[in-house]
Amino acid sequence: MGDAVTRQELLQKSASLLGRFSYEVRVSNALALFDINTVAEDLLVPIFATILDCPNLQNQNRIQMNFPAVDLGCNVRRISIQVTSDASSSKINETLEKFQSHGLDADFDRVLVYVLTERQQSYNSKALAATVVGFPIKFSPSRDILDFHGLAQLIGELSNEKIQRVCDLLEGEFKKADANSRFRSELDAFLSVSGQKIEDEKRTKKYIPSVFVETSGTKEQMRFFAHPMFFHRKIDDALRRFSLERFNELLRLAQIDEVQGDLPSLADLPVPKDLPDLRDRLTAQLEETTRLKDQVSVFSWYGERDERYVPKDYLTGYWTVFRHNVESNGSGVHRSLDKMTDQINLALAKIFLVTGMAGQGKTNFVCDLVENQFKKFEIPTIFIPARKLNDFHGPNRIRDYITNNRFAPEAKDIHDLLAVFDGVAKECGKPFILAIDGINEIGDLDGFVSELRVFLDALCQYDFVKVIITCRNEFFDHKFAGVFEPQFSDHLHRVQDLRSEMSDDNKSRLLRSYLGHFQIGVSLSNSAKEFLKNDLILLRIFCDIHEGKSIGNVPEIYKGDLFEAYLKMKIDDFPTPLRRIALASIYKICAGMLESGEFSQVQLGGFSDLEMEIVEKLIGEDIILRRELPTIGLRSIGVENISFTYDEMRDFLIAHFLVFELNANAPEKIDEIFRAVTAWPIYEGFFRYTYVLARKSNNDGIVRACEAFDDFDQHYINNLELLSDEVQTEADVSRVRSLLQSLSVVDDIHHLAWTLFRKRDEAAPLSVRVLIDHLADLDDAALEKFVKAMFSSEHGYIDDRWKDRVSHLLKSLLGLDDDHQSGLGTPALGVALYFVPFARWDEREATKNLFSRKADEPVFRDAVGMCNQARSGFVRACIAEISGEQALA
Template structure:
């Protein structure tokens, strides 16, 4: 290219740059001015021959007067799109007032668009005259025409460098413009990934029931421009009037903080404006919360208000009211700051057990919520990252979309997404589901840390991440804490975020979707509502069936039925191989003492085929890749998806295979098992399976343990009716008499109370008989333990729980009360003396009113055996009321 062609090209590129700045500024898009500062650094370095020039704003935020500077050549440059005399004057005044002549001998003003033809301002002339350095209005105010002239003085090589710099920037800008034009197509590819999740039944829309609390949190996180108005509403309703009235009465200075005024700040024009607004609201709210915390029972502050000596009398009188009201104020401020922090957060982390609805939650968000609000989102099933190698799998996955922007690294990619977010006024969200499913976990931990570090540098790009609890605790916890703690919001268990109504709707949705006709007892409903993976297994087993009434559900029975069903899905020729393959996995884990994963290097072709099918369903088995990241079959690792099913299958192998074919190994195994992480789960199912299948050797091994009684107590509810014997009755009666630990009493008592099947050896009658043997002191101690929280006794709140139980009895209709049965109603009478007055009297009235009905009459009669004077008095009062009637 000739010199003339190079000069024409450079002038044309400089002109285009000035034109695009002018157009962007006219549209109110001023970020291009900031971008221009970085672009101009290498251009001025070439044109002015000062290779050490740098962006001063990268050294110090909002560096005064100038944007670029070189400490060697001592040249400084202000970059602006404002060509007015007042802007030039302001720049020079700031240069002088900040003493920048100590650092620079020359200041240039570069106008991004086009300089004025003349600068005749008297104020500007006066400022120039007073400068400690020389400044020429005609020489030192530049635009792209002046740059073109300076470029004309360069060598061909340097002119080419300038052209390459500008062409590279425009190429990137053009690629980004192309991406924006194809943004819908790009996002649609992500939507297709949701359809993949449906086809594999990882996402079943018809059984999704949203967690309302988490959905509310997500609103602030994902669409702050819309939902910040709820923050404004909370601020406008906030009042310190009542709190300050109490402070005045206690002779304490009032607390001031005008939060309602923060709600009337100008409406945000864009995301940067909103971010500044939220930051100001957060700072004011946090300051106020700190002042209130000394009068609150909450907060992180250890100090509490201490009155001056002469005011202690006032404080003694008003302290409780002040602290009570202050705690309410603090709680309100907490709710507001939580909402603001959510709006500002960068990372929304959802953790939980396997099969608890994390994928359904994220897929529903992307498909329904984000699509509705047109929030730009990329959905990434983390298992798909296994198809990419290297340290940039997230970027590589995104780049595999044919509509993806052309970027060299993660920062360029995030910068594009950040610009998209600012243009549409909504954050750009990456949703990465199931990071525990990335095979090279150790490598991905480092990769995720680098990715999050980059993401947190871009204000309007956010990420939603889901992970199984055990993987998060062991692999990823260190990634998020403490480095990203200020950017993070974590939901630790979606199930806990769901209301009881939502859990009930979810259960019904599952049964409807799988077309199951069943009558579930209340305990069976609770069992399924509180473990989604067990609900899924239950529905897979019974799909399309009518199974009648189900009074109890036992995990072991579910696991065994599911295993049987899965094995029968294989061709007959492979069914025995299928079970043997699962047993082979179990044997390998027990021999190695490693229960999180197992190598498949010793597996044959048919066994591999079976394992691959089970992995594909992701209920029994899941794939694990070794830390090297290689995916060859010879070194591939697998693990059981669900820890409790793993423990069941290990026990199944021991009871049905090892005990029959190598009993000596059973003894060795039981000697080693106490130090293994699977100890409790394995023991549970080994004992239950041995009882069901009369495997005496395993039963003896279990019962030989010193802590057998504790295991027996913990797993009593797993003993189904068909294996219960009179020996169990004797053992339970003995435990009731001997237990001293509150939590053990609590557990056993409630286990028996829930067993209403009077035909079963273990039922609530055993509890009623035990209560009858206790005198007043012993009965109160037992009931207190039964109704204590997991933290033990706290004042007399246990009596509130007794009252709550009786209130629930009173709330049942007549048939439901009769359905409880005689022993359960009798047990309720043993609780009556310890309830609050309202429930105590109402319960006695209930029994008196219905005393002619056989069930109620027999329940009262059972109390004839009571050793407790208070219970006998209660029974006499009920009978006496009957006589008066």
């Protein structure tokens, strides 16, 4: 009797659970949440395995994506099952037709259709009846089309033990769903508090969505990092396309053993069902691609030179014949493998680090990611503006910031939090991401360095919690580089310059968006466009200065002039009593920073009421100053902490204070500052503006002090474009000519040469004419070396691909209309002729033809004339050919 009661209870329980399962599927489908059908497939595997005694039953879609006709299959019992929420006759008919057309009767002797919602009462379709008659295996709609009622009948035939197992499976799924539902409710509220921080960034105009233009390269990298479960399929696609056939054919011709590897098979591994499964799959793919890359490396131009392939003596002849083809093809194979391993490493990475100069769009990039990309894919994310961590005390600032949220889980330490987040990630199949923006804005940098190291160490112990961190370059190099390398190098992906990841078209679109958003009418020269396109902080300040104005033609823009104009604009808005002391109040902040050696923030103790009023007005704008709360507890009550909003403006203002205030009233302090400055994180920016302002104000003493620094030449090269025409002298021309002759570092040659190339005003001492005079003095070997450096990439020059970049530049010249070609000016066209000998054949001949056709136009004729004195035989031959073609014409 007891057994009978127990059985009855089990049957009632199983029927109730199946009914709930069917109801929730109907509700989810009504809400267009069709992924419930995929979840149902996985749940039904163990249930049907129990009911049908099919221990080998598996989800066919996990073996092969979009498996035809059926979803579940057992190759031992030869039973297959289609799982659908569509109960129509046409759906059943379609399933049977696909089953037959794909020849699945060779694998299965029975096919069932399980309707997740509820089957029709009858299936009298003539089309279905005809399909059943011709079906290669027996199929009965009344027997083989099931819903939860039919499943309950089958369960009624099972032993109590198996019924209990079915109940346990369903109950376990519902318990998890109920717990997830409760947790999801709190999680969504918890994450929405973080989302409010994005709105704060909008209000302060640190994030302006209407002027955001994505960096497509970095966005692609972020896809693999932040949503590997979805985007790992791109890796699979690359693996499937990979082939060693041509490379191995060349190896055989060179009498070298083939390279063994079958990457396409790695794409056909079982489809991952969760993040742990994906991690194992990616790890296996990484091991094999890395092993293969090591084999190919010896035949690649990218491999270590001392590891290059060396043939045995009797094979030297073969290698001589086939070496170039083998290494060329091997380099292509190596690049493909590099790309794949980079993508896999990104998917496995834990830390995504973005560094760059101030104002280069790091905050816009992160905010757009969180608000749009991560929200779209429902990736759980906490956004942390790092300056807000100043509201909390070390060593648990990150934990305390996160838990300062009424929906936060209880956590005694960071591990408690990370464990919760790791669990969320596993449940939703997406990493849990912490995005910490601007760690250079932490007041207690020394304290935060050790805190960040501990935090990252903890985070890396949890497989599916990841962090995005942004930092200004010089702060990273000065304070944080040692945190990330080498301890976390295996977990790290770094984007060193976010702006370099943007295409030129995207930068142009960004410039247009800014000018449109701020309603500015302006005609910018090409150099002014490039200037603003490549420095968002200046673009923003430029737009603030000129908002709503039509300012006509702008040939050149200088940073210091912008900062000065912006500050003057703000001060001019002050009432007269404040206007008189405004600059002195800013100088007082600068003095405090210099005295303390602390440049991220300064205390306002000792400021008068009028000075505080000025500070409050500037903080209200949040462009020059921003408020920072004290970090030293109760002792600091009543004392405000502030910092400069934009670091580069801070550097300018501190330099302005030294050149115009200290130089007049306390010159003895200047030597003291110059002795200390090389150890400061502001060194580069401070030096830049100190030198430029000293030049503009004819302060020879400070100029000489700057020139006495060991690394002055490097500063001079990096900041040459900041020297406006009116301060340039013949001494600058001599210095630049000397540098052009003596430089050996490719990056320096590249920077200096292109800086001169962009200076088209021949009336200025420093212009493109200085460059063309230098080119004229170079013989063939020296000219090739110089042009090679000008067209080098960040990877240096590999093989002769620098010539492709020469060709690309000439191709852009050829693509201009007549007016734009002439508008480049004689010296720029003359420089182009020095590039012609090193271009590919098509562009070389087309450029010579262009000059020959336009030889009667003054600008082209004079450009050819400028090159008549060239020392290079390459260039003289080019000029002779152009002149000869003209004579023949």
